[in-house]
Amino acid sequence: LAPARPLAWLGAHERRMRAQGAAAVALLAAAALIAWRGASMAAGFAMMGALLLGAALLLPVLLGAALRWAAARARGPILGWALADARAGLSGLSLALMALMLALSANIGVGAMVGGFRLTFETWLDQRLAADFYLRAPPEQVAALEAAAAADPGVRALLPSRSVEMRVDGWPVEAQGLPPAPLFRETWPLIAALPDAWDLVAAGEGALVSEQLARRLGVGPGDRFAAPAAEGPWTLTVAGVYPDYGNPKGQIVVDHAAHLAQFPEARAGSFHLLADAAAAERLAALPEVEMIDQAGVKAFSLGLFERTFAVTAALNVLTLAVAAVALLASLAALADMRLPQLAPLWAMGVTRARLARLEMAKILGLALATALLAIPFGMALAWALVAVVNVQAFGWRLPLHAFPGEWLRLIALALAAAGLAALWPIRRLARTPPAALAQALAQDR
Numbered sequence: 001l002a003p004a005r006p007l008a009w010l011g012a013h014e015r016r017m018r019a020q021g022a023a024a025v026a027l028l029a030a031a032a033l034i035a036w037r038g039a040s041m042a043a044g045f046a047m048m049g050a051l052l053l054g055a056a057l058l059l060p061v062l063l064g065a066a067l068r069w070a071a072a073r074a075r076g077p078i079l080g081w082a083l084a085d086a087r088a089g090l091s092g093l094s095l096a097l098m099a100l101m102l103a104l105s106a107n108i109g110v111g112a113m114v115g116g117f118r119l120t121f122e123t124w125l126d127q128r129l130a131a132d133f134y135l136r137a138p139p140e141q142v143a144a145l146e147a148a149a150a151a152d153p154g155v156r157a158l159l160p161s162r163s164v165e166m167r168v169d170g171w172p173v174e175a176q177g178l179p180p181a182p183l184f185r186e187t188w189p190l191i192a193a194l195p196d197a198w199d200l201v202a203a204g205e206g207a208l209v210s211e212q213l214a215r216r217l218g219v220g221p222g223d224r225f226a227a228p229a230a231e232g233p234w235t236l237t238v239a240g241v242y243p244d245y246g247n248p249k250g251q252i253v254v255d256h257a258a259h260l261a262q263f264p265e266a267r268a269g270s271f272h273l274l275a276d277a278a279a280a281e282r283l284a285a286l287p288e289v290e291m292i293d294q295a296g297v298k299a300f301s302l303g304l305f306e307r308t309f310a311v312t313a314a315l316n317v318l319t320l321a322v323a324a325v326a327l328l329a330s331l332a333a334l335a336d337m338r339l340p341q342l343a344p345l346w347a348m349g350v351t352r353a354r355l356a357r358l359e360m361a362k363i364l365g366l367a368l369a370t371a372l373l374a375i376p377f378g379m380a381l382a383w384a385l386v387a388v389v390n391v392q393a394f395g396w397r398l399p400l401h402a403f404p405g406e407w408l409r410l411i412a413l414a415l416a417a418a419g420l421a422a423l424w425p426i427r428r429l430a431r432t433p434p435a436a437l438a439q440a441l442a443q444d445r
Contacts, residue, residue: 017061019413020057020060028050034066051381064087078350095330100320100326100417103323107410108374109378109379110381112378115406116386116405117309121245127187128189134294135283136217138288142269144286154276157183159273160270161178162259166228179257189243190240204258206236206239207227207253208240211241213252216250219238221237221238221239225238273291340441342429346441347437359376366418367419371415379400379402
């Protein structure tokens with residue numbers, strides 16, 4: 001009966017894998033259902049939990065099926081044995097491989113979200129900070145500043161800006177007045193807009209609405225909404241919707257002249273300046289005039305972004321380290337149990353060094369397959385973060401970006417972690433005395 005025990009154990013393992021695969025499919029189906037019907041922060045986290053748990057449970061099932069398919073087509077007894085042995089040993093390594101899968105999926109998902117946020121944020125800054133310089137002056141100095149700019153040959157344009165705080169549908173909103181100049185028409189980022197959006201704004205009949213406010217009001221291009229003004233509700237048409245990342249308030253952009261008529265008490269004195277550096281310095285030398293250059297604003301904003309998300313890099317390393325420790329613990333626990341399985345090959349002439357290489361190739365192959373399977377689940381997690389959780393938390397959505405170079409880096413890190421975890425147990429195997437292998441063979445028989 002002894003030779004039949006591994007086959008009976010393998011049969012029981014396969015039945016367990018079928019049940020585990022069914023549970024994984026049910027969890028992934030639940031995640032898809034929540035993604036389709038869910039519309040809350042709790043639903044977003046439930047979807048991510050079901051997705052990650054389903055992916056982890058599905059991993060051993062997929063690896064076992066792939067190893068069975070490869071073993072049936074293997075050429076040569078050694079390769080066939082190695083594939084069958086890897087499939088038989090999945091139960092002892094499955095938990096560690098699940099941990100590696102979760103770590104890689106989380107790294108890919110969070111990395112795609114953060115990388116996409118950075119890429120989008122840089123593009124958005126380039127569009128929103130299109131002026132060369134930004135000036136601020138107290139109301140009593142505005143006339144002098146405008147006169148000096150008009151007389152300076154180095155100034156191409158001095159575009160005024162006004163803003164006022166209000167509440168729309170109970171939510172704090174900033175109403176900004178800008179002239180419909182070519183600078184804004186050509187660079188202002190819009191994610192949805194009517195064909196004549198800026199013409200509608202210039203006529204004082206339309207407004208550009210931030211994505212957060214549009215989602216809160218449930219409006220889009222062509223819809224109408226009312227904003228409180230000095231003489232009563234001001235009904236405006238949504239000419240376009242633009243991203244306003246990170247702003248906790250809603251925002252609308254209207255024509256500068258219409259803004260002055262509706263909100264005569266609004267804060268004024270901010271200007272977008274198109275000029276050379278010498279002209280900007282001359283204007284900034286006027287009494288009580290403050291200047292900020294575009295490069296300074298961008299550098300400060302990007303520096304703040306990098307400091308905010310610096311912790312994600314540390315978390316990536318930490319999760320992979322935890323997965324590597326789990327893999328090391330599994331391999332160390334299985335090391336002594338492997339001798340009776342490897343002793344027959346040694347007795348038939350396979351050297352200990354070759355056995356060690358086969359074991360390392362098996363571990364690296366499983367780690368590579370796990371890393372490749374983590375990519376689609378990681379991108380699904382990234383979609384859940386940017387399309388569900390981020391929208392529910394902040395009211396705006398990021399574009400989904402893929403970073404294949406980052407995938408390759410994570411695959412290399414996964415292989416390095418698996419190789420380091422397997423190094424000590426495999427080194428022990430390579431140095432196992434022949435007497436120990438002979439004893440294991442005799443006792444197993």
